[in-house]
Amino acid sequence: MRSEGPQPPSTDECAIVTRSACKSFLDGDVIAFQDLDLSIRKQEILCIVGPSGCGKTTLLRAIAGLTSLTSGRIEVNGEAVVGPPEGVATVFQHFGLLPWKTVFQNAAFGLKIQRKPQAEIEERVRHYLDIVGLQRFADSYPYQLSGGMQQRVGLARALAIDPSVLLMDEPFAALDAQTREILQEELVALMQQPGERKTMVFITHSIDEALIMGDRIAVMSARPGRVIEMIDVPFAWPRDVEEIRARPIFADLRRHVWTLLRNPAQRSKSSSEVA
Ligand SMILES: Nc1ncnc2c1ncn2[C@@H]1O[C@H](COP(=O)(O)OP(=O)(O)OP(=O)(O)O)[C@@H](O)[C@H]1O
Numbered sequence: 001m002r003s004e005g006p007q008p009p010s011t012d013e014c015a016i017v018t019r020s021a022c023k024s025f026l027d028g029d030v031i032a033f034q035d036l037d038l039s040i041r042k043q044e045i046l047c048i049v050g051p052s053g054c055g056k057t058t059l060l061r062a063i064a065g066l067t068s069l070t071s072g073r074i075e076v077n078g079e080a081v082v083g084p085p086e087g088v089a090t091v092f093q094h095f096g097l098l099p100w101k102t103v104f105q106n107a108a109f110g111l112k113i114q115r116k117p118q119a120e121i122e123e124r125v126r127h128y129l130d131i132v133g134l135q136r137f138a139d140s141y142p143y144q145l146s147g148g149m150q151q152r153v154g155l156a157r158a159l160a161i162d163p164s165v166l167l168m169d170e171p172f173a174a175l176d177a178q179t180r181e182i183l184q185e186e187l188v189a190l191m192q193q194p195g196e197r198k199t200m201v202f203i204t205h206s207i208d209e210a211l212i213m214g215d216r217i218a219v220m221s222a223r224p225g226r227v228i229e230m231i232d233v234p235f236a237w238p239r240d241v242e243e244i245r246a247r248p249i250f251a252d253l254r255r256h257v258w259t260l261l262r263n264p265a266q267r268s269k270s271s272s273e274v275a
């Protein structure tokens with residue numbers, strides 16, 4: 001099952017490139033991740049799975065320009081990341097909504113920062129609240145919404161700025177299992193709508209979610225995080241989530257990733273192979 005993956009794409013086909021990226025904390029005592037060489041194609045969905053503490057969130061923050069690397073380089077759309085790059089939106093696990101603002105005002109937040117004209121803000125926010133099914137809740141406050149609805153607002157806020165790159169850090173982890181499956185299906189449906197497909201880095205602890213969402217899955221080792229295997233997900237788009245789940249290859253791949261994650265011996269062997 002070990003997959004070498006296809007040849008790495010050339011740089012101009014890529015939306016995100018990391019080169020020998022390394023991030024450490026506490027004067028090098030804690031190495032979050034190291035030797036990360038990722039090439040993420042335009043409009044590709046890369047899912048990242050890995051043990052807690054292997055540097056996934058730190059990597060996402062580095063791509064978003066919210067933290068700097070210790071060494072190496074990250075490029076987004078061909079430009080070195082030295083601060084938050086243009087056209088990048090992030091969705092975090094805990095929604096990050098402003099409790100004193102309405103759903104509409106929260107969803108409009110990124111556009112306000114970009115100082116877009118009010119008419120454009122109205123149009124775009126209404127459009128994306130409609131897409132995430134919250135048009136009737138525009139004047140509600142976050143406390144009046146369920147967790148799933150709050151995360152829909154987070155998604156609408158990210159999509160409203162029309163990002164070319166969407167960074168998602170366990171966006172559905174705080175939700176109950178049923179809501180999570182519904183939002184997975186909705187996001188898959190959205191990503192196959194014309195004009196809505198983004199380059200996406202999607203961090204999750206759910207192997208099923210990675211298989212449903214991803215074009216590829218990067219499996220990371222325990223800290224210091226490295227990519228121990230890059231898996232091509234063999235499901236074509238458009239995807240029917242129910243149908244994919246029922247395929248034998250889905251169960252085989254899930255077992256394979258699970259084995260990689262829980263077998264430290266295999267991890268360190270693979271990790272040194274890659275390094
Ligand atoms: N600001 C910081 N200062 C010191 N250490 C940090 C800081 N941020 C992260 N770390 C450390 O870096 C490592 C990676 O953290 P990170 O949050 O990226 O892991 P993660 O893979 O996202 O974990 P999880 O799956 O639990 O979310 C951890 O050991 C963490 O303690």
Ligand SMILES: [Mg+2]
Binds near residue numbers: 058169
């Ligand atoms: Mg994390």
